[in-house]
Amino acid sequence: MTTHANETAGQLANGRKGRQMTIDCIVNGEPQSYAIDADELLLDVLRREGWDSVKKGCGEGTCGACTVLLDGLAIPSCIVYAAQAHGRRVATVEGLGTPTDPHPLQEAFVKHGAAQCGFCIPGMILSAKALLDRHPSPSEGQVKEALDGNLCRCTGYVKQLEAIFWAAAKMRGENPPDPNHPEDRYQTKGGA
Amino acid sequence: MSGIARVLFPSTLDEALGWLADPALKATPLAGGITLSRLATVKVDTLVDVSRLGLDTIRDEGDVIAIGAGVRVQALKESHAADWVASGILRQAAGRIGSRLIRNAATVGGGLVHVGPWADLPVAFLVLDGTAVLVREGGSREVTFGEFLEKHPSRFLAPGELLTELRLPATAPGWGGAYYKFTRTEVDDALVSAAALVHLAEDGSCAEARIAVGAVRPLPERCATAEAALAGGPASAERVAAAAAAAAAGIKPTADARASREYRTHLVEVVVRRVLTEAIASARAEAGGGGKA
Numbered sequence: 001m002t003t004h005a006n007e008t009a010g011q012l013a014n015g016r017k018g019r020q021m022t023i024d025c026i027v028n029g030e031p032q033s034y035a036i037d038a039d040e041l042l043l044d045v046l047r048r049e050g051w052d053s054v055k056k057g058c059g060e061g062t063c064g065a066c067t068v069l070l071d072g073l074a075i076p077s078c079i080v081y082a083a084q085a086h087g088r089r090v091a092t093v094e095g096l097g098t099p100t101d102p103h104p105l106q107e108a109f110v111k112h113g114a115a116q117c118g119f120c121i122p123g124m125i126l127s128a129k130a131l132l133d134r135h136p137s138p139s140e141g142q143v144k145e146a147l148d149g150n151l152c153r154c155t156g157y158v159k160q161l162e163a164i165f166w167a168a169a170k171m172r173g174e175n176p177p178d179p180n181h182p183e184d185r186y187q188t189k190g191g192a
Numbered sequence: 193m194s195g196i197a198r199v200l201f202p203s204t205l206d207e208a209l210g211w212l213a214d215p216a217l218k219a220t221p222l223a224g225g226i227t228l229s230r231l232a233t234v235k236v237d238t239l240v241d242v243s244r245l246g247l248d249t250i251r252d253e254g255d256v257i258a259i260g261a262g263v264r265v266q267a268l269k270e271s272h273a274a275d276w277v278a279s280g281i282l283r284q285a286a287g288r289i290g291s292r293l294i295r296n297a298a299t300v301g302g303g304l305v306h307v308g309p310w311a312d313l314p315v316a317f318l319v320l321d322g323t324a325v326l327v328r329e330g331g332s333r334e335v336t337f338g339e340f341l342e343k344h345p346s347r348f349l350a351p352g353e354l355l356t357e358l359r360l361p362a363t364a365p366g367w368g369g370a371y372y373k374f375t376r377t378e379v380d381d382a383l384v385s386a387a388a389l390v391h392l393a394e395d396g397s398c399a400e401a402r403i404a405v406g407a408v409r410p411l412p413e414r415c416a417t418a419e420a421a422l423a424g425g426p427a428s429a430e431r432v433a434a435a436a437a438a439a440a441a442g443i444k445p446t447a448d449a450r451a452s453r454e455y456r457t458h459l460v461e462v463v464v465r466r467v468l469t470e471a472i473a474s475a476r477a478e479a480g481g482g483g484k485a
Contacts, residue, residue, distance in 0.1 A: 021198065038239065039196040041229060061226060062379070064293055073264075075297040080225040083199035084241065127292065148379060149291030 023086040027051070028095025036082045042068070045082035046092065053093045053122040064150035067123030068092055074130040076149070093122040096129065105129055108167035109160070112179050116154035124150045128164045136172055193231045199239045205247075205327070205356070211240050213329040213352030221354055223262055223299040227306040247301070247356055250274065259358045261301025265289050265313075268300055276362040278320060278369025278389050279474035285316040285371040285387065291379040301355045305345045307411060309446070310381035314341060315406035316371050318414055319389040322360035328353040341411055367391050368475025372467040374459055382407035383451050384459035386439075388471035390427065392479055398427040398472070403435070403464060408445035408456050415439040418464060427472045436465035 019035040026032070027049075036045050043066045046054045054077060057065030061076035068077045069091035070084070097103035102110070105125045115121045124147060131138055131146035138146070143164055152160070162179070169176040199222065202208035212219050219238035222228060228239070247262035252273040259268065259282075268274055269286040289295055289303070289312050300313060304324070307314045317337040324340045326333050329352060340348060349355075363369070373385040384407050391400040401422040406412040418439035422431050445456035 038199050039194045060230065061294060061297075062291070064291070067293060073266075073296045074293055076226070076293045079229050080297060081199065081222065081229055081239070083239070084222070084225050084243070086199075086201060086241075087244075146292055149293035 021083070023083055025085045025088055025090055027090045028092060034082070038081075038083060040082045041078055042070075042080050042082045042085055042090075043077040045085075046077060046090070051092045051094060055119055055122065057119070062149075062151075063120075064123040064127070064147075065120055067126045067150060069126050069130055072130060072133065074127045074146075074149075091126065091129075093125050096125070103129075104167040104170040105132075105164070108163035108170070112159045112163040112166065114155070114159035114163040120150055120152045120154075124152070124160055128167070132164075132168050132171055136168060138168065193228050193233055193236060195237075196239055197237045199241060201241045202245065205245050206329075208240050208242055208245060209327065209329040209352065209354060211238070212354060215351075219352075223302045224264070224297045226294065226297045227302060231306075242354065243299075248299075252276070255362050257360045257362060259300055259360070261299060261304075261355045261357060263300045264296055265298045265300060265303065266292065266295035268313075269295060277322075277360045278316075278363045278367060279471070279478060281316050281320070281369035281371050281387060281389070282313065282360075285312045285373075288312055288371070288373045288375075288382075288385075294379075300358065304340070304358075305349070305355055307341065307345060309410055310385075310407045311412065312371070312373060312382065312385060312406065315385050315404050315412040316369075316387040317341070317358070318404035318412050319369065319387045319402040320360055322358060324355055325357040325359065326350075326353050327356050332356075334359070338414075344411065363478070366393075366475060366479045368471045368473065368478050370467045370470035370474055372463050372470065374463050381450075384408055384445075384456055384463045386460070386463045386467040388464070388467040390422070390468070390471045390475050392427060392472070392475045396427060396476075397425060398422050398431070399424075401435070401468070403439060403468065405439065405443065405460055405464065408443055408460060410446070413443070415442055415464070417442040422468065427475075429469075432465055432468045432472070435468060436461045439464040 020037045022033055022035055024033050055065035057063035059078050061079035066078040067074050071088050097106050105128055127147045127150050166176045217238040219240050220236045221242045222239035223243050247260040249260050250271045250273050251258040257273050257277055265286045269283055274282045303313055323334040369389040371387045373382045386405045389402040393399040401419045403415045403418045404412050418435040421438045422435040425431055440457050440461035445453050447453040
């Protein structure tokens, strides 16, 4: 991991655009170098660099709209410094999938109608991904605890929970039935 | 905290300590970052990232559990080694801190050094035997939690000094601990919280009681009169109630926008009674052959 500490007396290399320092991180699998000021928040830098899915909600780490995965851990990017991402891996939902090739979690949230205004959803999906990456078969309690920092003002959280369990099944290689066509269960496909 | 000129990434603890000691850098340690980023101060020019120095492990050393200052609160909540300290009181307290996102970012050491009125883990630390390891360029010292929290830790730490580890003895059978936090919502800051550690003698009476309350004063505090009201007698509901009443009578809570002095005083009695009841139950369970052999 590069440190910039071997510059004179601890000074760091000048970043582009007159900013104080440069950080090197891996965002959604691709190496990135970002010019930042030392006191900038990770949320602000990510949005400036085009990662629009990361939302600014409360600005104090309590709503979860700004959730990103930092080395696989779901953290509130509005209350950590961008510099803390130096040498680390950052994941946002842009890296999970596309509309034509969605991640099972993205597909699940769409199929289950789990998004209303959509503002909390990227954060929810990332928290869910961090959970499922470690616990492929979580209990309801585990899902609720893993998402207890992602607040939603539109829904009652039910569809999001259903979506996460559906996505977990799909990620385990099972073939969960389409929630919008409950009669087409895979067990009876082709039957009478 | 804005106005920072630089963030440095040391490769070793010694390198970090050298920078923290350099008066020209006006440096402070950066671990989880979630408190520093929200502090308003202009006295710091440099952040020294101490999150990559191996200070994030929980080690079971047999009769001592060593918790690195950089351990994330969520990792402490999930740690089974921490169960050996006072019936898992640290897992209880850690689990009530904020939300999963906060717990993933926050560190145990950061929460202790930047203790605020509503802090959770420091309340639990106050009732536990244990030490904080502080290191700086050229030396280190070990202090008890009581010493560390007598005044705000920021005034206790020497220039360039870094909290690296918390060392807690595994709790013997017959001791039980509990942490209780009263909030309006699941992820809210405490309105009142309390930690208790009790030691039951072989005849079931209470040999020793330690009680600390949080969120009622600027720093967590022990309740000496409440402890005296319970220790040295039966661990009965009546004596628990008397201890809880003594705790409420013996403290003058802060009044603020979140709660009045009267409401906090009322809550102290309720919360202390609940946490003592739970600690006694844990001690009874531990006395039946529990604890670390």
